[in-house]
Amino acid sequence: MTTTTRPAARWKAALATTLVVAAGLFTTATQAGPTLDKIKQRGSIKVGVGTTPGFFAPDSNGRWQGFFVDYGRALSITVFGDPDKVEFTNSSPQQRLPALQAGEFDVLLSGVTVTITRAFQLGFHFGPTVFYDGQGILVRKDLGVTKAADLDGATIGVQSGTTGELNIADFFRKTGKKFTPVTIEDTGEFTNALETSRVDAITQDSSDLVGKRTQLKKPDDYIILPERLSKEPLAPAIAGGDDRWLEIVNWTVNATIQAEEWGITSKNVDEFLKSPDPAIQRFLGVDPSLGQAIGLDPKFAYNIIKTVGNYGEIYDRNLKPLGWERGYNNLWTNGGLLYSPPFR
Numbered sequence: 001m002t003t004t005t006r007p008a009a010r011w012k013a014a015l016a017t018t019l020v021v022a023a024g025l026f027t028t029a030t031q032a033g034p035t036l037d038k039i040k041q042r043g044s045i046k047v048g049v050g051t052t053p054g055f056f057a058p059d060s061n062g063r064w065q066g067f068f069v070d071y072g073r074a075l076s077i078t079v080f081g082d083p084d085k086v087e088f089t090n091s092s093p094q095q096r097l098p099a100l101q102a103g104e105f106d107v108l109l110s111g112v113t114v115t116i117t118r119a120f121q122l123g124f125h126f127g128p129t130v131f132y133d134g135q136g137i138l139v140r141k142d143l144g145v146t147k148a149a150d151l152d153g154a155t156i157g158v159q160s161g162t163t164g165e166l167n168i169a170d171f172f173r174k175t176g177k178k179f180t181p182v183t184i185e186d187t188g189e190f191t192n193a194l195e196t197s198r199v200d201a202i203t204q205d206s207s208d209l210v211g212k213r214t215q216l217k218k219p220d221d222y223i224i225l226p227e228r229l230s231k232e233p234l235a236p237a238i239a240g241g242d243d244r245w246l247e248i249v250n251w252t253v254n255a256t257i258q259a260e261e262w263g264i265t266s267k268n269v270d271e272f273l274k275s276p277d278p279a280i281q282r283f284l285g286v287d288p289s290l291g292q293a294i295g296l297d298p299k300f301a302y303n304i305i306k307t308v309g310n311y312g313e314i315y316d317r318n319l320k321p322l323g324w325e326r327g328y329n330n331l332w333t334n335g336g337l338l339y340s341p342p343f344r
């Protein structure tokens with residue numbers, strides 16, 4: 001055996017050094033970011049939300065609760081190590097994207113659908129999809145309608161600024177049927193239009209309709225038609241131009257999904273601190289090397305799981321009471337679409 005370094009090995013060593021230097025530069029570049037700087041200076045995260053039971057709604061004490069709200073608290077934990085350094089504000093579908101662009105929010109957790117024009121034309125970035133949804137139609141039962149195509153000639157309420165406004169027009173164009181859209185910005189007015197028979201039906205993400213139906217005076221007088229007219233992958237939305245903030249959003253969501261995959265919950269997370277699995281040790285910060293390498297508190301994932309729980313716990317706490325099945329919103333290992341990239 002010779003100890004002389006062969007040319008190929010030397011070349012590899014040189015390349016490795018270059019990569020390490022490049023990685024160093026890249027890390028520095030991703031540290032800077034206008035949104036994250038602003039959040040840190042302000043001492044809190046500004047989150048735009050909707051108002052739908054289960055997803056985002058203030059409780060009787062005025063404290064915001066819900067599936068998306070829990071992701072706001074998880075973000076607050078990643079940034080500040082505290083679930084409550086976050087301020088939730090309701091914003092209409094029409095107002096929220098311009099407000100995000102204007103810097104009034106740091107992130108929207110309001111059921112925003114990822115679309116290509118929102119990415120390219122409007123310059124928004126999206127975190128991982130946290131809820132796979134589809135557009136539904138809520139209709140008065142006494143119309144005797146059982147499928148969307150039966151709504152030929154109907155008057156349908158749509159919320160301005162939503163993908164639903166566009167999808168319903170596509171649906172009727174595609175099927176060669178007619179409808180009269182009534183475009184409404186205000187959410188209260190939107191459901192009110194259905195109750196006062198100003199419209200025959202309203203269309204929105206089914207997540208929204210399921211929650212809003214529970215708020216109607218006579219929910220049993222209305223049904224949600226079985227079809228889903230579109231794909232509505234709902235994800236956290238942020239303004240472009242802050243890579244590090246985007247990665248914080250990405251990996252905060254991923255942590256909740258990865259924890260569920262490993263069976264780590266808010267109840268048993270302390271048991272997992274004794275796990276011999278090096279991947280789990282890095283994930284929970286028992287081995288701090290991962291957190292140190294990425295410049296986050298090595299305990300960030302542990303703190304999220306301990307405080308708000310894993311994806312399944314967040315889902316069950318907020319959405320199970322409304323009768324939601326996991327469906328697509330299940331782990332890839334259970335036939336769903338949720339899949340976290342590796343924490344390494």
Ligand SMILES: N[C@@H](CCC(=O)N[C@@H](CS)C(=O)NCC(=O)O)C(=O)O
Nearest residue numbers: 050051093111112113162163187208
């Ligand atoms: N996913 C659709 C619709 C989003 C949407 O309208 N979401 C509902 C909540 S799920 C909302 O913000 N409603 C207004 C409110 O709740 O105040 C989009 O991105 O255009």
